[in-house]
Amino acid sequence: MPADTWFVTGASSGLGRALCERLLARGHRVAATARDPQTLTDLAPADARQWWTGRLDVTDHDQLRRCVDDAFAALGRIDVVVSNAGYGLFGAAEEVTDEQIDRQLRTNLVGPIQLARAVLPHLRAQGGGRIVQISSAAGQVALPNMSIYHASKWGVEGFFDSLGTEVAGFGIGVTIVEPGSAPTGFAARSRETGPALAAYAETPAGRARRAIEDGTVRQPGDVGLMAEAIIDSAAGEPAPRRLALGSDAYMIIRKSLRDRLSRLEAQQEQARSTDAAARNVA
Structure with missing residues (x-):
């Protein structure tokens, strides 16, 4: 794959940092962004032409648009945009606060939407590119x-x-990346937890909370290998619509999809019975 220019949000830690490290090692140019760009200083390569940094909090939409415009103006062309910034909010629906819900959705959902809206005019003007959205196996299952x-x-x-x-x-491809568990700090540093309610202590939600807090959640993935797979996927044409990473991601997504398909197929006759044509048959 020839050297391209990548724009990465949430580059200070975890998968975002691993992506920057490996992109630079492969000779790509990287526009790395973080809420505090000082956290990116140690990533800077010897060749300054490979490196651009920007301050970006994806919940600040004005700042987001300025950062995107500045990056394209400075670099001329950006081939791959990686929307990686996000964090986990844990707790049963009753346990999390209103403010926590709002911040989670602003960061993990509205932020990526607004990032896509900001980069699309630039990608269209240059004749194409790739958007890589970091999701999770949790985008296909429900726990x-x-x-x-x-x-x-x-x-x-x-x-x-x-x-x-x-x-x-x-000419713009979109890939949704669905990683499983890996030791990225997601379940520790990059997590928020709602206040526990005693009523949930012995429920599945309470047991899941304790597993996360105790650090007993299995994390089979390797964040470096995940980053390599994402970089390799950008060379594929057409862009893969989804990219599952990690054996745990593959297994739980596969089970979820099979279960959902089985439940849907059991409703086939009922679904058909509500068509307008069914009234005439009756």
Whole structure:
């Protein structure tokens, strides 16, 4: 794959940082963004031409648009935009606060939507490009203790699935990445938890909360290998619509889809019975 220019949000830690490290090692140019650009200083390569940084909080839409415009103005062309910034909110729906819900959706759902809206005019003007949205296996499954996080990820998957059909004619590919668990700090540093309610202590939500807090959640993924797979996927044509990463992601997504298909197929006759044509038959 020839050297391209990548724009990465949430580049200070986890998957975003791993992507920047490996992109630079491969000779790509990187526009790395973070709420505090000072956290990116140690990533800077010897060749300054490979590197651009910007301050970006995806919940600040004016700042987001300025950052995107500045990056395209400075670099001339950006081939791949990686929307990675996000965090996990854990707790049963009753346990999280109104403010926590609002912040989760502003960051994980509205932020990526607004980032896409900001970059699309630039990508159309240059004749194409790629948008890579980092979702999660949680965008395809539903587990207790994560209802608001699931809402953000299922929402973002619906948006980018539709977006892919809207912009394909402009030469813009869209890929939704669905990683499983990996030691990225997501379940520690990059997490928020609602105040516990005693009523949920012995429920599936309460048990899931304890597993996360105790650090006993299995994390089979390797964040570096995930970053390599994402970079490799950008060379594929057409863009893969979804990219599951990690054996746990593959297994739980596969089970969820099979279960949903089975339940849907059991409703086939009932679904047909509500067509207008069924009234005439009756």
